Amino acid sequence: MTKHPLKDHSLTDHSLSNQPRPAVAVLGLGSMGQALAGAFLDAGHPTTIWNRSDGKGDGLVARGAVRAATPGQAARAAEVVVVCVVDYDAARAVLDQAADDLPGRLLVNLTSDTPERAREAAAWAEALGVDYLDGAVMVPAPMIGTPEALIFHSGTRSAYEKYEPTLKALGGRTAYVGEDHGLAAVHDLAVLDFFWMAMHGLVHGFALAATEGVRAAALAPYVKVLADLLADMVDGTAADLDSGKFPGDLDNLTVEAANVRHIVRAAEHRGLDAAALRGVLTAADRSIALGHGADNWTSIVEGIRDPA
Numbered sequence: 001m002t003k004h005p006l007k008d009h010s011l012t013d014h015s016l017s018n019q020p021r022p023a024v025a026v027l028g029l030g031s032m033g034q035a036l037a038g039a040f041l042d043a044g045h046p047t048t049i050w051n052r053s054d055g056k057g058d059g060l061v062a063r064g065a066v067r068a069a070t071p072g073q074a075a076r077a078a079e080v081v082v083v084c085v086v087d088y089d090a091a092r093a094v095l096d097q098a099a100d101d102l103p104g105r106l107l108v109n110l111t112s113d114t115p116e117r118a119r120e121a122a123a124w125a126e127a128l129g130v131d132y133l134d135g136a137v138m139v140p141a142p143m144i145g146t147p148e149a150l151i152f153h154s155g156t157r158s159a160y161e162k163y164e165p166t167l168k169a170l171g172g173r174t175a176y177v178g179e180d181h182g183l184a185a186v187h188d189l190a191v192l193d194f195f196w197m198a199m200h201g202l203v204h205g206f207a208l209a210a211t212e213g214v215r216a217a218a219l220a221p222y223v224k225v226l227a228d229l230l231a232d233m234v235d236g237t238a239a240d241l242d243s244g245k246f247p248g249d250l251d252n253l254t255v256e257a258a259n260v261r262h263i264v265r266a267a268e269h270r271g272l273d274a275a276a277l278r279g280v281l282t283a284a285d286r287s288i289a290l291g292h293g294a295d296n297w298t299s300i301v302e303g304i305r306d307p308a
């Protein structure tokens with residue numbers, strides 16, 4: 001079988017340690033569940049797998065995973081039980097079947113959903129007396145098991161610390177973000193809020209160029225210059241937000257809002273949907289009306305916080 005190029009940087013080096021790894025179970029074998037189980041196998045964890053419907057996970061069994069007949073049977077075989085299914089309703093449907101078998105084990109829910117649902121799931125686990133971590137996977141399945149893979153966890157700190165090496169088999173950038181079980185989902189939503197807005201801007205910029213016959217590939221090198229600039233601006237923007245100070249000595253919101261207005265006008269003139277950028281402009285104008293016209297771009301946050 002061909003190895004995925006990302007896997008060439010596998011996190012695991014069994015020559016370093018012969019310590020037995022904790023047994024794990026993975027409930028849910030969609031693309032992400034299969035990747036998680038595969039990374040546990042690569043790291044030497046005895047791995048039990050279960051999926052609602054048949055026909056998934058044969059490759060994992062060929063690599064040494066044991067298939068369980070029920071979620072409860074899978075849980076009984078493991079110290080750490082990972083569930084990763086489509087949403088929290090599905091996770092609850094799976095976990096209800098294993099409820100009697102979960103106490104004494106660490107339950108890690110890597111299904112994505114909202115902070116509210118994460119806290120509900122934590123209350124359910126607490127009522128059962130089960131140590132619970134709520135997690136969010138921030139990278140696509142092929143990156144699981146690599147040093148670059150980012151996964152957030154929140155919940156019982158002692159449980160996270162005990163099983164951190166096990167959880168790091170899934171991603172080198174595994175990060176514990178706090179005791180409140182909703183925090184992994186908060187980080188997930190906030191980081192993806194940034195990501196999807198940026199992805200929208202990326203595609204929108206290409207679409208705008210295309211209206212004048214400029215091919216995406218021709219624009220791409222120049223987009224990368226600004227993408228690098230954006231990465232460099234993350235820490236400064238965070239510092240301004242945390243301090244609540246938006247010094248406008250290098251740039252100011254009035255000039256930048258005028259810039260956005262030009263793009264909205266040009267895009268709409270060419271028949272493109274510019275609703276997202278119009279929303280940006282509305283927030284900027286509101287912030288200017290609140291007195292931030294001479295502050296830097298980050299002061300748009302006041303318009304975001306005051307949508308009325």
Ligand SMILES: NC(=O)c1ccc[n+]([C@@H]2O[C@H](COP(=O)([O-])OP(=O)(O)OC[C@H]3O[C@@H](n4cnc5c(N)ncnc54)[C@H](OP(=O)(O)O)[C@@H]3O)[C@@H](O)[C@H]2O)c1
Pocket residue numbers: 028029030031032033051052053054056084085086087089090091093094110111112113137138139140141142
């Ligand atoms: N794929 C990615 O690259 C990626 C990246 C980041 C985060 N995630 C997150 O990972 C989670 C899983 O995603 P995925 O890509 O693995 O999804 P997927 O490939 O669509 O698989 C969905 C899984 O959920 C199971 N499922 C659905 N409804 C169920 C129910 N009512 N009861 C029991 N099992 C049920 C499916 O079982 P059946 O096989 O029986 O249908 C399958 O195992 C999601 O929360 C997703 O947001 C995925």
